[in-house]
Amino acid sequence: DIVMTQTPLSSPVTLGQPASISCRSSQSLVHSDGNTYLSWLQQRPGQPPRLLIYQISNRFSGVPDRFSGSGAGTDFTLKISRVEAEDVGVYYCMQATQFPRTFGQGTKLEI
Amino acid sequence: EVRLVESGGGLVQPGGSLRLSCAASGFTFSSDEMNWVRQAPGKGLEWVSYIHASGSTTYYADSVKGRFTISRDNAGNSLYLQMNSLRAEDTAVYYCARSPWGHFVSWGQGILVTVSS
Numbered sequence: 428d429i430v431m432t433q434t435p436l437s438s439p440v441t442l443g444q445p446a447s448i449s450c451r452s453s454q455s456l457v458h459s460d461g462n463t464y465l466s467w468l469q470q471r472p473g474q475p476p477r478l479l480i481y482q483i484s485n486r487f488s489g490v491p492d493r494f495s496g497s498g499a500g501t502d503f504t505l506k507i508s509r510v511e512a513e514d515v516g517v518y519y520c521m522q523a524t525q526f527p528r529t530f531g532q533g534t535k536l537e538i
Numbered sequence: 539e540v541r542l543v544e545s546g547g548g549l550v551q552p553g554g555s556l557r558l559s560c561a562a563s564g565f566t567f568s569s570d571e572m573n574w575v576r577q578a579p580g581k582g583l584e585w586v587s588y589i590h591a592s593g594s595t596t597y598y599a600d601s602v603k604g605r606f607t608i609s610r611d612n613a614g615n616s617l618y619l620q621m622n623s624l625r626a627e628d629t630a631v632y633y634c635a636r637s638p639w640g641h642f643v644s645w646g647q648g649i650l651v652t653v654s655s
Contacts, residue, residue, distance in 0.1 A: 466643065478643050521585075
């Protein structure tokens with residue numbers, strides 16, 4: 428199984444300041460079709476998860492452009508350019524390159 | 539608007555069974571891969587199972603293999619998870635999630651399953 432490791436697990440942030448979360452996979456996430464199925468999800472308190480970023484760097488519909496993703500192979504990063512109050516929650520990376528699908532442990536973003 | 543609504547959760551004794559349902563609307567259900575993902579209280583996300591759009595292919599997490607069965611009714615726009623031999627560690631909120639091309643684009647609100655005597 429592919430193990431997804433996120434750092435940090437908790438991130439105190441200041442409104443208006445940038446934030447960054449790292450995710451490392453135990454093996455390359457490049458699929459045989461050439462795509463890399465690494466996504467980032469946000470889970471606000473009491474809510475289901477919500478897709479933010481897919482295939483490393485593609486923002487999903489309706490996601491603000493302050494969210495961006497980057498990386499390749501086994502190392503990936505989610506960046507928030509200017510944190511807003513509504514960004515509080517837990518962020519997960521996940522891989523869908525192979526089965527079983529696996530998630531990172533989650534990073535709690537707190538103001 | 540895409541909607542996924544889970545039902546069928548509740549309290550069950552260890553060793554018991556439950557069948558979760560997920561009613562889908564707002565998209566062409568028969569075209570999309572579907573999954574069940576769970577979240578134990580205060581814990582992270584755990585993928586449980588996958589089913590291809592046609593229903594022909596399924597995958598399971600090792601933790602549920604042999605006990606859980608995923609299925610779908612494309613005519614009725616519904617996804618199911620039959621859960622047998624339930625254990626305390628299966629206690630969680632269960633989400634159905636739509637995943638075209640492997641992207642988990644839509645999630646239900648979740649349904650709580652509690653396994654306890």
